[in-house]
Amino acid sequence: xxxxxxxxxxxxxxxxxxxxxxxxxxxxxxxxxxxxxxxxxxxxxxxxxxxxxxxxxxxxxxxxxxxxxxxxxxxxxxxxxxxxxxxxxxxxxxxxxxxxxxxxxxxxxxxxxxxxxxxxxxxxxxxxxxxxxxxxxxxxxxxxxxxxxxxxxxxxxxxxxxxxxxxxxxxxxxxxxxxxxxxxxxxxxxxxxxxxxxxxxxxxxxxxxxxxxxxxxxxxxxxxxxxxxxxxxxxxxxxxxxxxxxxxxxxxxxxxxxxxxxxxxxxxxxxxxxxxxxxxxxxxxxxxxxxxxxxxxxxxxxxxxxxxxxxxxxxxxxxxxxxxxxxxxxxxxxxxxxxxxx
Amino acid sequence: xxxxxxxxxxxxxxxxxxxxxxxxxxxxxxxxxxxxxxxxxxxxxxxxxxxxxxxxxxxxxxxxxxxxxxxxxxxxxxxxxxxxxxxxxxxxxxxxxxxxxxxxxxxxxxxxxxxxxxxxxxxxxxxxxxxxxxxxxxxxxxxxxxxxxxxxxxxxxxxxxxxxxxxxxxxxxxxxxxxxxxxxxxxxxxxxxxxxxxxxxxxxxxxxxxxxxxxxxxxxxxxxxxxxxxxxxxxxxxxxxxxxxxxxxxxxxxxxxxxxxxxxxxxxxxxxxxxxxxxxxxxxxxxxxxxxxxxxxxxxxxxxxx
Numbered sequence: 001x002x003x004x005x006x007x008x009x010x011x012x013x014x015x016x017x018x019x020x021x022x023x024x025x026x027x028x029x030x031x032x033x034x035x036x037x038x039x040x041x042x043x044x045x046x047x048x049x050x051x052x053x054x055x056x057x058x059x060x061x062x063x064x065x066x067x068x069x070x071x072x073x074x075x076x077x078x079x080x081x082x083x084x085x086x087x088x089x090x091x092x093x094x095x096x097x098x099x100x101x102x103x104x105x106x107x108x109x110x111x112x113x114x115x116x117x118x119x120x121x122x123x124x125x126x127x128x129x130x131x132x133x134x135x136x137x138x139x140x141x142x143x144x145x146x147x148x149x150x151x152x153x154x155x156x157x158x159x160x161x162x163x164x165x166x167x168x169x170x171x172x173x174x175x176x177x178x179x180x181x182x183x184x185x186x187x188x189x190x191x192x193x194x195x196x197x198x199x200x201x202x203x204x205x206x207x208x209x210x211x212x213x214x215x216x217x218x219x220x221x222x223x224x225x226x227x228x229x230x231x232x233x234x235x236x237x238x239x240x241x242x243x244x245x246x247x248x249x250x251x252x253x254x255x256x257x258x259x260x261x262x263x264x265x266x267x268x269x270x271x272x273x274x275x276x277x278x279x280x281x282x283x284x285x286x287x288x289x290x291x292x293x294x295x296x297x298x299x300x301x302x303x304x305x306x307x308x309x310x311x312x313x314x315x316x317x318x319x320x321x322x323x324x325x326x327x328x329x330x331x332x333x334x335x336x337x338x339x340x341x342x
Numbered sequence: 343x344x345x346x347x348x349x350x351x352x353x354x355x356x357x358x359x360x361x362x363x364x365x366x367x368x369x370x371x372x373x374x375x376x377x378x379x380x381x382x383x384x385x386x387x388x389x390x391x392x393x394x395x396x397x398x399x400x401x402x403x404x405x406x407x408x409x410x411x412x413x414x415x416x417x418x419x420x421x422x423x424x425x426x427x428x429x430x431x432x433x434x435x436x437x438x439x440x441x442x443x444x445x446x447x448x449x450x451x452x453x454x455x456x457x458x459x460x461x462x463x464x465x466x467x468x469x470x471x472x473x474x475x476x477x478x479x480x481x482x483x484x485x486x487x488x489x490x491x492x493x494x495x496x497x498x499x500x501x502x503x504x505x506x507x508x509x510x511x512x513x514x515x516x517x518x519x520x521x522x523x524x525x526x527x528x529x530x531x532x533x534x535x536x537x538x539x540x541x542x543x544x545x546x547x548x549x550x551x552x553x554x555x556x557x558x559x560x561x562x563x564x565x566x567x568x569x570x571x572x573x574x575x576x577x578x579x580x581x582x583x584x585x586x587x588x589x590x591x592x593x594x595x596x597x598x599x600x601x602x603x604x605x606x607x608x609x610x611x612x613x614x615x616x617x618x619x620x621x622x623x624x625x626x627x628x629x630x631x632x633x634x635x636x637x638x639x640x641x642x643x644x645x646x647x648x
Contacts, residue, residue, distance in 0.1 A: 037595060045612055072594045073608075086464035087511040087593040107464065206611045234613040 035068040036266055036273060039089035041076035041163055041252070042206040043227045047289040048093070054285065055276050067269065075204035076163030083109065083257065090261045090270045093254040095163025095205075097121070097314075098321035100255050110258045123251035124277035125291035128311055129164075129171040131242040132212060132221035132228040139219045143244050144175040147220060148193040155218035156198055157208040159328070159335050163252075164205035166329060168222040171248040173328070174312040178246060192338040213239065224250070225306065226290035249311040378626050382619035393609075393617030394624070401597045402605035403624070405513065409588075409601060410581040413520045417577050421528025422570070426562070428529075429536035430544065440533065446525045454523050455590025462509040473507040481505050511593030516601060519587040524577045531573030535566055568643030572636060579632045583625055 040048055052069040059067055072079070072087070076095035083089050084107045094100055103109040115122045133141050139152055147154050157165040172194055173187065180186035199217060202208040205227055212221040213231040221228070221239075228241045254274050261267040276282055283293040287302040299306075318324040328334045351359075383390055393399060428440055446454060460466050462473075474481075481504035487497040509515045543565070547557045563570075585603040592599045600608060602621060609618035 042611075070595045070598055072596070074594060082511065082593055084464065085459050085466075085510065086462075086470060086508075087595075088508070210611070 034065070034266060034269055035070060036090045036269055037070045037072065037088060038091050038093055038273075039072045039079050039083055039087060040093040041079060041095040042073055042204045043164070043209075043224050043230070044093060044252075045071070045073050046230070047226075047285065047291065050285050050289070051277065051282055054281055055273060058276070058281075059272075069273070075157075075161050077161050078204070083107075088260045088264070089257050090264060090266045091254060091256050091274060093252065095250075095252050096166060096321060097251070097253050098166075098325050099163060100253055101321065103255075103257065107259075109260065110255055114255045114258075115253060117256075118254065118274060119278060120294050121251055122253040122255055124254060124274070124282070124294055125252070125286040126294065127225045127250045127252065127291055128247045128309070129167050129222060129244075129250065130225045130228050130247065131244060132223050132231060132239050133242055134219065135238055135240055137240065137242065141220050141242060144172055144246070145179065147172075147197060148190060152197055152220060153199050153218040154194065154197045154220050154222065155200070155208050155212045156222040157205055158201040158203055161203045162205055162208075164208075164224050164227070165201075166324075167224070167248055167250045169328065169335065170314070170318060170324060171244075171246075171312075172222075173334075174248055174317055175244065175246045188334065188338055191334065195339055225292070229290040229305075243307065243309050246310050246312065249313045251314070375626060378619055378622050381615055382623045383616075384619075385616040389616050390620045393614070393620040398597045398600065398608075399605060399617075399621055402600050402602045402621070405516070405600070406582050406602040408513070409517050409520050410578055412517050413524055413581045414574060414578045416521055417524050418528050418570070418574055420525070421530075421532060421573060421577075424529040425532035425536050425566075426558075428533055430541055443526050443529050443533075446523050447530075451523060451584070451586025452590060455519050455587035458515055458519055458522075458591050459510050462515065470506070470508060473509070474505075477504050477507050510591045511595075512599060515591040516588050516599060519591045520581050520584055523584050523587050524581045527577035527580060528570065528573035531569050531576070532566055535569040536562075539565055568639055571639050572643075575632050575635055575639070579629060582628055 038048060038052075048071055052071070056067060056069065072082075072089075074082070076099045079087075079092070080094060080099040080102050083092060083103055092100055092103065097115060100110070100114060104112050104114065111117075118124070131141060133139070139146070139149075141147065141152065146152065156168045159165040159169045169191075172191065176187040176190040180190070200211055202211055205224060208221065209223070209227055209231055211217050212223075213235050220242075225241075228239075231239055232241065254277060256267065256270040256274060258267070261270045277286075278294065280295065280298060283295045283298040284301075287293045287298060287306070290306065292306050293299045293302065312318075314321055314324060318327075326333065394403075424439075424443060428436060428443075462468055462470075464470065468476075481501065484497050484501035484504050488494045488501040490497075503514075509518065543561050544557050547561050552560065583603060584601075585607075588601055589604055589607075592601070592604055594600060594604060594608070596608070602625060606618050606621045606625075609615075609621065
């Protein structure tokens, strides 16, 4: 009996070792072909699948040879953390500038002025924050003021971990500041009431989407515009998009992670890849996935779907991401004040 | 009385208890399993097979098999030697060692992943830059071996890795995390078994003049083979199904560092429910296979011990 058992054990180990060798070899070959790792945030999954396909085609037509673009997705803050911890991204395409700033501050992975290296503050597409409601809008939600009514359940992720949630928070704040003519006590009161109506804080935008669309919790869903349209597509006839009277211009930026790209010898490819996002082809894809194209002519084509609404901006209304982060989301910021006082 | 009954409960009580057990079983075990298969096949066999054979799924399956293929034999060896050490010898710190073996069970999988980031992450104790320095002599050797015409091919992979030794957010980290999490399965299965068997037979073998290896192959191993096999099965099931620890160290690069459980999560989050559940059926089938093998093992191991 025992020889049989021994044989089995040995065979398994040998199999494992050969499997190891087999996978090790092709991966070494793969490294010879150029490969790029794009570390991105949650809602861009589908968009970058299309972008990568288009970019590869264009690259091959121009230069020949094959390239490979790998994707990794997750909450924007979490992804930034992974890159700092050693996830060797060649490019990052995150939800907000603050999450790329930390790559410079914490790990020196790119230059301090990364945001000035590409057009439009390195944000090739924009988005905004809208409301997703149940079909027919049974609670009659039209604007930010309706969200604090008793009995209205609001779904938003946690601003501490999610980029989208921070845009949500700032959009609500901007509306309240405008509505209460900058009376800070009233603004804080509004924000406190708003978060009283939030039954769950998911860690990322995708988690919140699932909470609202799939688990059917909540009456209104504060969401990236593209995510709100995506659930309309994925769960037809169940939800609809409402535009509030005022929202925020969300600029999800992109950057080459200089240190990693240099190490991999992919700097030039990474730059071309990010520049590709500004081409007509990519801008059209952005619109198709419900991001707002930067190119004005192309943006115009999507105006019916993505209408022009009044928006505040981070730089004009909140100073900068660094400042907004400090005032609102760092320990002891306004979010801690209103949420712990719940 | 021809029929001796061990229980004194009346028929209705028995029926009630059995009924309750059946309801709970079907609600909590059978229904979810059914849901997995039903959802997987909702869009037909074509979608089902397509989602198992697309690139990302194939790479996830490969990575899962590779991980289990390394973690299970390693932990089998470790479990055997640990159980042998702990049950056949008495030494200081033995009780402590036994509790230490259980550590991976006691620790949350998230922590089991994070510790490896703390050690091998870019800001950890042994960041890749430091590893490169430490491994430089080995890397040079491997590079030399790889440039050899006749045997070079064998060393290419090793040389490539040693030149840029990535652990976390790469395949080695996934394997290490899995080994850590599945550490105790074999040892835990063997220790009570070997404890209860005592060392009498081994001692008898020694008096008859058998050496260490011979005792192990001829006396110890035949006594524990079913326990060992059972431990290996459980270890394998966990190695293939582990989510938490692997999720932390993976970096979630599609087609590269996603194992099957991580791939399922990605698909689910992309609203590709049928594809997610198609991959889930693979894991479910594996669980069923493990259960089947387990009951075979139990049946085979039952009679001789009685």
